[in-house]
Amino acid sequence: MHNHLIVLVTASIVALAAPSLFERYEAKMSSGRPEALDRGPDVVEAAAPAPGMPRETRIAADWGGHFTTDAMMNGRSIPVIFDTGASRLSLDEATARRLGVTPAAGDFRHPVQTANGVTMAAWARIDLVSIGTVSVQDVDAMVVRGAALPKALLGMSFLTRLKGYSVEDGRLTLRN
Incomplete structure (x- = not known):
């Protein structure tokens, strides 16, 4: 019973105060003066690296000791092995076509040694390759004719464009 009395008294006070609060607010709004708002909090980009600090991405080795991940190439996710x-x-x-890279038949004029023997390749360029926070633009590539690679090979044309890369404790660290 005591709790009901407290709720009833509180509700009565709010009911009596609400109209006068509303009338003051309405008078303030119709006075023509702009309503003053509290200044919002400062925006802080905590996740952004400090200027001049390298961006890093770490990739753990798989069970066979290889470094594999998915890279974003021309906006598409492509499985890669370093x-x-x-x-x-x-x-x-097939992967090149997914990226919008379609060499003409006559472009396949460069012999390359693969694990399956010698085949022909066409030189190409990938506009943007990103792995985590690390990105490289205009990466030289080769499209291998007739090969069905389970993963794209991310070779030195990407790695040498970074500020650095290292392997330590079973992790590959990319920096740019």
Whole structure:
């Protein structure tokens, strides 16, 4: 009973005060003066690296010791494996088509050694390759004819464009 009495008294006070508060607010709004608002909080971009600080992305080795991940190439997610033995980013024809890269038949004039033997490749360029916070524009690539690569090879044409990369404790660190 005591709790009901407290709720009833509080509700009565609010009911009596509300009309006068509303009338004061209405008079203030019709006075023609702009309503003063509290200044909002300052915006802080805590996730952005400080100017001059390198951006880093770390990739853990898989069970076989290889560094594999998905890279964004020309806005598409492409599975890649890092290969320091590959001079360029290497793609098969199907993956290249997904990225909007379609070499003409006559462009396949460069012999390349693959794990499956010698085949022909066409030189190409990928507009943007991003892995995590690390991005490189205009990456030289080669499109390998007839190969069905399970993953694109991310070779030295990407890695040498970074500020650095290192392997430590089973993790590849990319910096730019």
